[in-house]
Structure formats: C-alpha cells, structure tokens
Amino acid sequence: MYEHDVVVVGAGGAGLRAAIAAQEAGADVAMVSKLHPVRSHTGAAEGGINAALRDADSWQDHAYDTMKGSDYLGDAPAVEALCQESPEEVIRLEHWGMPFSREDDGRVSQRPFGGLSFPRTTYAGAETGHQMLHTMYEQVVKRGITVYDEWHVMDLAVTDEDDPAERTCHGVVAYDIQSGEISGFRAENGVILATGGMGQVFDHTTNAVANTGDGVAMAYRAGVPMEDMEFIQFHPTTLPSTGVLISEGVRGEGGILYNEDGERFMFEHGYANNDGELASRDVVSRAELTEVNEGRGIEDEYVHLDMRHLGEERILDRLENILHLAEDFEGADGLTEPMPVKPGQHYAMGGIETNEFGETVIDGLYAAGECACASVHGANRLGGNALPELIVFGKRAGRHAAGEEMGEAEVTTGRSSDWEPADYEFGVEVGETDGSDPAAADGGAVATDAESVVGGAVDRAQERVDELLSRKGRNHAEIRSAVQETMTANVNVFREEGRLEETLEDLREAREAYKDVAVSDPSRTFNTDLIHTIETRNILDLAEALTMGALAREEFRGAHWRKEHQERKDEEWLKHTLISWNDGEPELWYKPVVLEGENKTYEPKSRSY
Amino acid sequence: MSTQIPKQTEESSETEAETQPASKGEERRAEKRRRAAERREQRQEEEAEKAAADESTVELKVFRYDPQVEGKQEPRFDTFHVPFTKGMTVLDALMYARDTYDSSLTFRHSCRQAVCGSDAMFVNGGQKLACKTQISDLDEPVRVEPLPHAEVTKDLVVDMEHFYDQMEAVEPYFQTNEYPDGELEEQRQDRENREKIKMSTRCIWCGACMSSCNIAAGDNEYLGPAAINKAYRFAMDEREGEDIKQKRLEIIEQEHGVWRCQTQFSCTEVCPKDIPLTEHIQELKREAVKNNLKFW
Numbered sequence: 001m002y003e004h005d006v007v008v009v010g011a012g013g014a015g016l017r018a019a020i021a022a023q024e025a026g027a028d029v030a031m032v033s034k035l036h037p038v039r040s041h042t043g044a045a046e047g048g049i050n051a052a053l054r055d056a057d058s059w060q061d062h063a064y065d066t067m068k069g070s071d072y073l074g075d076a077p078a079v080e081a082l083c084q085e086s087p088e089e090v091i092r093l094e095h096w097g098m099p100f101s102r103e104d105d106g107r108v109s110q111r112p113f114g115g116l117s118f119p120r121t122t123y124a125g126a127e128t129g130h131q132m133l134h135t136m137y138e139q140v141v142k143r144g145i146t147v148y149d150e151w152h153v154m155d156l157a158v159t160d161e162d163d164p165a166e167r168t169c170h171g172v173v174a175y176d177i178q179s180g181e182i183s184g185f186r187a188e189n190g191v192i193l194a195t196g197g198m199g200q201v202f203d204h205t206t207n208a209v210a211n212t213g214d215g216v217a218m219a220y221r222a223g224v225p226m227e228d229m230e231f232i233q234f235h236p237t238t239l240p241s242t243g244v245l246i247s248e249g250v251r252g253e254g255g256i257l258y259n260e261d262g263e264r265f266m267f268e269h270g271y272a273n274n275d276g277e278l279a280s281r282d283v284v285s286r287a288e289l290t291e292v293n294e295g296r297g298i299e300d301e302y303v304h305l306d307m308r309h310l311g312e313e314r315i316l317d318r319l320e321n322i323l324h325l326a327e328d329f330e331g332a333d334g335l336t337e338p339m340p341v342k343p344g345q346h347y348a349m350g351g352i353e354t355n356e357f358g359e360t361v362i363d364g365l366y367a368a369g370e371c372a373c374a375s376v377h378g379a380n381r382l383g384g385n386a387l388p389e390l391i392v393f394g395k396r397a398g399r400h401a402a403g404e405e406m407g408e409a410e411v412t413t414g415r416s417s418d419w420e421p422a423d424y425e426f427g428v429e430v431g432e433t434d435g436s437d438p439a440a441a442d443g444g445a446v447a448t449d450a451e452s453v454v455g456g457a458v459d460r461a462q463e464r465v466d467e468l469l470s471r472k473g474r475n476h477a478e479i480r481s482a483v484q485e486t487m488t489a490n491v492n493v494f495r496e497e498g499r500l501e502e503t504l505e506d507l508r509e510a511r512e513a514y515k516d517v518a519v520s521d522p523s524r525t526f527n528t529d530l531i532h533t534i535e536t537r538n539i540l541d542l543a544e545a546l547t548m549g550a551l552a553r554e555e556f557r558g559a560h561w562r563k564e565h566q567e568r569k570d571e572e573w574l575k576h577t578l579i580s581w582n583d584g585e586p587e588l589w590y591k592p593v594v595l596e597g598e599n600k601t602y603e604p605k606s607r608s609y
Numbered sequence: 610m611s612t613q614i615p616k617q618t619e620e621s622s623e624t625e626a627e628t629q630p631a632s633k634g635e636e637r638r639a640e641k642r643r644r645a646a647e648r649r650e651q652r653q654e655e656e657a658e659k660a661a662a663d664e665s666t667v668e669l670k671v672f673r674y675d676p677q678v679e680g681k682q683e684p685r686f687d688t689f690h691v692p693f694t695k696g697m698t699v700l701d702a703l704m705y706a707r708d709t710y711d712s713s714l715t716f717r718h719s720c721r722q723a724v725c726g727s728d729a730m731f732v733n734g735g736q737k738l739a740c741k742t743q744i745s746d747l748d749e750p751v752r753v754e755p756l757p758h759a760e761v762t763k764d765l766v767v768d769m770e771h772f773y774d775q776m777e778a779v780e781p782y783f784q785t786n787e788y789p790d791g792e793l794e795e796q797r798q799d800r801e802n803r804e805k806i807k808m809s810t811r812c813i814w815c816g817a818c819m820s821s822c823n824i825a826a827g828d829n830e831y832l833g834p835a836a837i838n839k840a841y842r843f844a845m846d847e848r849e850g851e852d853i854k855q856k857r858l859e860i861i862e863q864e865h866g867v868w869r870c871q872t873q874f875s876c877t878e879v880c881p882k883d884i885p886l887t888e889h890i891q892e893l894k895r896e897a898v899k900n901n902l903k904f905w
Contacts, residue, residue: 039725097783106797138782208719477708521713
C-alpha cells in the first residue's frame with residue numbers, strides 16, 4: 001500500500017494545479033493517472049482562458065457574462081470565485097513561463113469569444129491547452145511531486161455508513177497498467193478527483209478515447225450525487241468525419257458561418273441578430289442543425305466555417321494549429337477554402353456535486369475540473385471558461401485538501417434543508433442489474449479504520465479483475481459502441497421524450513449485455529482490453545444518469561432543448577438536478593440554484609445574443 | 610495468423626425469446642434484443658463480405674509480442690484485413706482490428722488529433738503518429754511496428770521511461786531571478802522572441818525523434834533531440850535572463866549533449882509537429898561556442 005497526505009486522481013490541468021497547490025500548502029502529494037500527464041486531454045484545448053486582466057474589464061463583468069451564459073443555472077459563489085481568481089492564476093502561468101501570444105508592447109494578448117462582453121480570452125495561438133498542460137507539468141517536475149503514471153484508478157476506498165454524508169474517503173485502488181499489480185493508495189488528508197470529461201458516452205466527440213468519466217462514475221457509486229448531468233455542450237465547430245475541434249478562436253478572430261446557399265445564416269435567418277457567429281455555443285449549435293434539418297446543410301450534414309478573409313498573416317499568427325487540424329483530419333485547406341464543421345459533443349457541464357472549494361458530500365473526497373460541478377457553467381459553458389476553471393478550482397481543492405483554512409462554503413452539498421424529491425416515473429428500470437459486474441464496488445467496506453477500508457477495496461478490485469480475466473463472455477467493444485450510438489442519435493442537441501425513453505431501454509439492454517462481459521486477453525502486461533472493459537461500465541452508469549436528467553427536466557434551458565417544452569421555466573426549474581446512486585437504485589432529486597453573489601443577486605433575464 | 614473473420618458472438622437471443630416475458634416492458638425489450646441481434650448478425654455478415662473483397666480492404670501486418678502470454682513470447686507479425694473508409698488513419702485501422710478481430714491487440718492512443726503524443730509507431734519503416742497518418746498515403750501491406758531503439762513492453766507499446774528521464778535531465782521548467790513587482794503583472798516578451806521559441810514549444814513528447822536518431826541508438830546517455838529542444842525552448846526565452854541561460858548552456862554542453870549530434874536530420878524528418886530539431890541543436894552549438902569565447 002502506498003501512503004500520501006493527498007492523492008490526486010488524473011493529471012490534466014485540474015489535477016496538476018491541485019497537486020502543486022497541495023504541495024505548496026505543505027502536503028505530501030501523489031498523482032495517480034491512467035495516462036502520463038502530458039497525454040491528458042487538457043492538451044487539446046485550443047481557444048483560451050478568460051480572465052479580466054485589463055483596466056477596462058472587471059471580474060464583475062466576467063461573472064455577469066458567465067451567469068447569463070449559464071442560463072442562470074450557475075451558482076453565483078462559484079462563478080464569482082472563478083472570475084475573481086482567474087486573473088492571478090493566469091499571471092501565475094505566465095510567471096511559470098507559459099508562452100502566451102503577445103501584443104506589440106509585450107503584454108499577453110486577449111481576443112473576443114462567444115458570449116463575452118469584453119475580449120478577455122487569453123491565449124497561446126490555437127494551442128492554449130497544450131501550452132498550459134506542459135507548463136504545469138514542468139512545475140510538477142520542478143517540485144519533484146510523485147507521479148504514478150499509467151496506473152488506472154478502479155475505485156475509491158470509502159466507508160459504508162448508510163448516509164453518504166457520513167462516509168469518509170480514505171484513498172483509492174489502482175491497477176498498474178504496466179505490471180498488472182493492484183494496489184491501495186491511502187490518502188491521509190484527501191483524495192482529489194480530476195479525471196476530466198465523459199465524451200466517450202457519445203460517438204461524435206472532441207474528447208479523447210481516454211475521456212470515459214471514470215471519476216464521476218466512481219464518486220457516483222460511492223454515494224456522491226451527480227449534478228446537472230443532462231447539460232452537455234455540443235461545440236458548433238467540429239470536423240464532420242472525426243469530431244476534431246476547430247477552435248471558437250476562429251469565430252473570435254472573425255470567422256464566418258455559411259449554409260449551402262452561401263447565406264450567413266446566424267444573421268440572415270435571425271438566430272443571433274446582435275452577436276451572429278459569436279453567440280453562445282448552444283445557440284450556434286442549434287442554428288447549424290436547424291439549417292441542416294431544413295435542407296440548407298452541405299451534403300445534408302454540415303455547414304461551412306470560412307476564415308480566408310482574415311488573411312494568411314493573421315491566420316498563421318493566431319490560428320496556425322487550425323490549419324494543421326483541418327488539413328490532417330479533413331483534408332481542407334483553411335487558407336483557400338471554407339472548412340466543413342458540425343456540432344459535436346464537447347463538454348459536460350454537470351458532474352460530481354461539489355461546493356466552491358471542491359469538497360463533495362463525502363468527507364475527504366474532492367473533485368475539480370470538468371469532472372466536477374460546482375457549478376460554474378450551469379446549463380451552458382462559455383468558451384474560454386473551462387481552462388480557468390481547472391486552475392482556479394484545482395488550486396482551491398488542493399489547498400483545502402492539504403488542510404488550509406478557507407472559511408465556510410456557500411454552496412451546499414448533499415441534502416440540506418432545501419432539497420426536493422423528484423416525482424418523475426421513468427417507465428424503464430434503471431440502475432444496477434442483478435449480478436452485473438458483481439465486484440464493482442458501490443458503497444464501501446464494513447470496516448471503518450482507514451487501513452481496512454483501503455484493504456477491503458483492494459480485495460474487491462482484485463476479485464473483479466480476476467473474474468473478468470478468467471471467465472468467458474462477450475467483448476465490451478460492441479456494448480460501448482451501442483451506448484455511443486443511441487446517445488448520439490437520441491440525447492443530442494435536440495431531444496424529445498419518446499426517443500429519450502427509447503434510449504433508457506437501449507441502455508437497459510446494454511447493461512444486460514454487460515453482465516456477460518469478459519476480457520479475452522489473459523495478459524497482466526498492458527492489458528488495455530481489461531482497462532477498456534472497466535471504463536465501459538463507467539460509460540453505462542453515466543449515460544443512464546444523463547438520460548434520466550434529460551427526461552426529467554421538462555423545460556428548455558441552455559444546452560438542454562426539449563421538443564415538448566420550448567421555454568425556460570424559471571418558476572419551476574431554477575434548480576439543479578441531482579442523481580444519487582443509492583446502492584444501485586438511482587434516485588432523482590433537486591436543490592435550488594444559488595443566484596445570490598457577494599454583492600448582488602443575478603436576476604434571470606431573457607437570454608438573447 | 611491469417612485473416613480473421615468476425616465470429617458470431619450472439620447466441621443468447623433465441624433462448625431469451627423462448628422465456629415467457631414478465632411484463633409489457635420486458636416483451637418490448639425482448640423484441641428489441643431480437644432486432645438488435647438480427648442487426649448485429651447482418652452487420653457482421655456485411656463486414657465479413659467486405660473483408661473478403663480485396664479491393665476495399667487494407668492489409669495490415671502488425672508486430673505482436675507479449676512476454677507473458679504463451680504463443681506471443683516469440684515476436685511475430687499478424688495480418689488483419691480492415692475495410693477501408695475514406696479518411697482512415699493507421700490508428701483507425703488498428704482500432705478497427707482490435708475491436709472487431711482481436712481485443713488483445715495493444716497500442717497507446719488517446720486524443721486522436723496529434724496532440725497527446727501517445728501513438729508514435731514505426732509504419733512502413735518510418736516513425737509516424739498513427740492518428741495523423743492516412744492509410745491512403747501508404748503502400749500495402751501496411752507494416753506497423755513499435756518504435757525502434759526502445760524496449761518493447763507489448764505489441765506496439767514501448768517503454769518510455771528512458772525518454773522521460775532524458776527530458777527531465779535538462780531542468781525542463783522555467784527559471785528566472787527577476788519577476789515584475791506587481792503580483793498581477795506579467796513579464797513582457799517581444800513578439801519576435803515568442804515567435805523564436807514557438808516551434809520548440811510544440812513538442813508533444815511522442816519520442817519519434819529519439820527513435821529515429823542513430824546517435825541515441827549508440828549512446829544511451831545522449832540527451833537526444835527532444836530533450837535538447839526542450840533546453841532550447843528555455844535557453845532562447847528572453848524572460849529567463851542571462852544568468853539562467855549560462856546554466857542552460859552548461860547542461861547542453863555536457864559530454865552527452867549537443868556535440869554528439871552529427872546533423873543527420875533524421876529527427877527533423879520524422880517530427881510530426883514539424884519542429885526544426887536539427888536547426889535548434891545547431892543553434893545551441895553556436896550559442897555554446899560564442900559563450901565559451903566570452904571567457905577567453
């Protein structure tokens with residue numbers, strides 16, 4: 001068993017920042033990640049980091065834009081923390097040597113982005129995430145922080161009190177991909193989940209193959225509620241054949257969207273008469289698909305994004321990476337022709353319920369970054385707000401876990417006095433199927449002392465691996481692609497009741513199939529068949545929760561559009577959706593959104609761009 | 610091993626159909642399962658047909674090795690016939706082969722867009738990123754091997770530890786003794802200087818350069834192109850200051866540093882991010898010479 005004060009799971013932007021912060025606060029930190037840190041998907045982020053750095057800008061304006069962008073489902077204390085602390089965190093990155101794009105006077109450049117009232121998106125070409133990831137990993141190397149890379153965390157070691165709010169997390173269990181060894185990682189002070197996105201729930205996604213939402217699924221099964229899972233961002237500009245992201249920076253710099261008839265549809269068809277291409281992402285994605293559905297798409301599938309008029313010099317200076325991506329993955333030359341684009345799954349606004357310090361309802365368990373839901377993005381994330389979330393909330397979780405006093409949280413976790421049960425009948429059975437994946441732990445061990453809790457979790461993980469390796473059965477790949485297909489077909493930009501119900505049935509079927517899953521590669525060395533099989537279980541749990549949330553939320557807010565419910569219903573729905581695993585019988589409930597900030601209340605207004 | 614045709618895995622549908630459905634929901638699900646099984650069968654038949662028709666398939670010869678599994682301890686090549694689709698990359702083909710024919714086929718991959726650096730491989734005799742190498746640009750059969758000059762862990766996976774050690778040997782992190790006064794104030798950097806280091810900051814640690822380098826193959830302690838490029842990225846960054854640059858030049862001038870490079874340009878040729886590695890190494894040599902002359 002390995003022992004550290006703080007164990008960080010995942011080594012992308014949030015994990016790296018959390019580890020650095022915890023170490024600076026005096027903790028002995030270790031990072032455990034299924035990938036080497038520089039392989040993390042933060043590296044694929046392109047556009048930039050929103051930060052109110054300039055005199056003419058203010059964090060208050062950033063907060064206002066973010067609350068509006070969230071369609072008033074962001075919690076103000078978390079949103080304000082993001083906007084207040086982003087500037088110092090961005091400057092810290094600069095002090096760590098991050099190669100930002102520069103102005104003539106040598107200061108860092110900023111550009112306009114969708115939904116922003118000021119050009120506050122700080123960037124490094126169209127490869128901001130890559131530069132940020134490497135800059136922070138350099139700091140981890142400098143500080144000598146221990147990294148267990150290519151260790152796949154299988155489960156959390158959590159006590160088993162009936163009420164999740166009374167449980168404690170003592171560590172994690174991880175599988176060494178290289179050697180096949182399963183080991184416990186005891187965390188004296190806390191475990192921080194920073195496992196990133198869940199894009200693999202869908203098949204057309206900008207996310208990496210590794211983005212299977214492991215942390216969210218583990219926390220869910222351990223008793224932490226998942227929050228606002230129905231809110232998935234579909235990015236309006238992804239390459240049609242692969243889902244590779246074309247940065248919003250293209251539109252920020254002046255790129256224009258055209259339909260098959262050569263119309264600038266964002267204006268000409270009235271989707272966003274003021275902001276056009278720079279409306280919020282949910283607005284642009286719906287506009288594109290409406291164009292396609294009404295017969296004005298190109299090859300009935302996509303639209304054109306044109307940046308030729310920006311000129312070669314400006315493109316090479318600020319968007320060079322986009323030229324490479326369009327060329328390598330779509331065969332399009334952005335300098336001489338428009339690029340084909342369509343919406344693709346990009347980001348999960350929801351995730352592990354946390355407060356503004358990254359704490360979950362389970363003592364000693366934290367989450368930060370895309371896997372977490374504080375919530376800073378509410379119903380729709382603004383472009384350029386994901387990277388600051390990583391550094392602001394990574395830092396906060398790291399410090400808190402290391403024992404720093406940070407005051408009282410204003411965002412609640414778990415069921416405080418104002419929770420509300422949901423009365424939605426799903427009509428399809430959800431949750432654990434009998435005998436599916438029996439050793440996949442939910443809840444925790446009977447023991448309460450830390451050593452035995454971790455030890456028990458290790459034994460269960462060992463049993464599960466041995467079982468998967470020894471039995472005969474079906475391969476996971478077919479189940480995974482069935483889930484991805486139904487999710488992409490039915491729980492996409494446009495959602496309707498019947499098809500959502502059908503999806504729950506498809507997912508039930510996939511769960512049944514998963515009962516017979518087995519790993520045919522007998523090797524203990526680099527057994528990716530085993531790792532993918534374990535991930536597929538996580539994908540199943542997340543897809544189901546996401547669809548449940550999408551069915552229950554009978555309104556249209558932010559990225560969540562419902563055919564039968566074409567308006568935002570503030571009377572009824574200014575509240576977060578929460579789903580508790582409840583030992584295999586998922587339970588849906590709600591808690592109110594927090595619109596009261598430090599000095600003001602964000603009154604919901606109609607959202608037009 | 611010859612061409613694998615997907616096996617029928619779905620045999621349970623009939624037995625399920627015989628059991629009495631418990632409810633309407635059950636009935637509906639059973640019906641859906643039957644339909645899904647039919648669709649699956651049909652799909653597999655189609656795939657097998659496609660695989661049989663030579664013109665629309667790609668022949669892959671893939672290196673296989675597993676120190677633990679009987680029959681794989683002796684390295685061998687397996688042949689896979691993968692249906693070709695427009696825009697298919699080597700990574701797409703490998704994933705298809707794994708998910709359809711042999712789930713034990715092992716390779717690293719994650720982002721699919723040439724930024725995570727996981728999937729550098731030896732494709733038809735050259736170091737390539739599998740995700741950005743189009744099948745249509747390659748001669749058949751496409752031969753896929755692990756990166757040369759590295760220890761093979763399994764199939765296409767190599768041990769990267771040595772590469773990481775070399776990267777970390779050059780103090781790969783920003784250092785300066787002079788920060789601006791205000792906490793919220795950035796260091797200034799000229800656009801030209803940022804431009805100068807830009808290409809060097811694009812490295813994705815894929816290891817293709819190191820694998821292609823003859824010198825690195827013969828001298829295990831040679832820092833190698835990627836690590837020297839990392840040193841270049843900092844040595845040329847004006848924000849670090851002259852005193853730090855001095856220290857950096859000492860690191861790259863060591864016995865196994867820049868002077869080992871014989872300017873064969875193989876690293877530059879294989880770099881998937883088009884970093885002019887050899888030029889960077891040459892420039893550091895010049896900097897080192899200039900620096901040494903200062904002390905004469």
